[in-house]
Structure formats: C-alpha cells, structure tokens
Amino acid sequence: TSSHTRVGILNNPSSKIKESNTAIARGILTAFLTQNNSNLKSFLSKLSKEETAKPLAAGTKITKFLIPGMDGNTFEKKYNTLGLDLIKTHQMFCQEVLKLLPGQMAVMSNGR
Helix, strand or coil: CCCCCCCCCCCCCCCCCCHHHCHHHHHHHHHHHHCCHHHHHHHHHHHCCHHHHHHHHCCCCHHHHCCCCCCHHHHHHHHHHCCCHHHHHHHHHHHHHCCCCCCCCCCCCCCC
C-alpha cells in the first residue's frame, strides 16, 4: 500500500494444491504478511522471474532467494507455518464469488 496504490493477491490455481506446487504462492503471501513495502516490492519482483521459479519448482528452499534487508527469521517462521488452507480459501473465493474458472486470471479494482 502507498498513498496512491494498494496491491493484493488472490490465488486461483488450476491444479491440486500441495506444498510442492505452491512455493511461490506461499512465498508471496508470507512476504505480504511479514515484510515492509520496499522489501516486499523487491522480493515480489525476484519471485516473478523465471530464473527463480525454476529452482523453486525443483525444490530449492525459498530462503535462498530472500533479498538483503528482509527479516529472514520472521519470513521463514511464517512460511513454514502458513498452511495450504489460505490458498484453498483464495481458490474458493475466486471460483465461487468471482466466478473465475480454475487458473483464470483477473484484475480487480476497488478505489478509495
């Protein structure tokens, strides 16, 4: 959030939700919950790159991609305890309320 913009993420996966295929989604949610705006922006930019996604999909721990200045201990504790229920709730909201198909993307806007 800033005085001009607020950003949020809702996950709407198309495949079965498992720990092995949600590393990036859980990393994004954890960063939103534990980091300040400047670190959050830099970390999200890093997570969105192909050279980060491939190693994560292959099993590399997400903590290897933390950026300088991030509170790594807080991030790691939250990441390790963040269950899959939150992602499942996002998925249900996207499909039941927003009427999106599994995996379908959308942009929502709600001005202040």
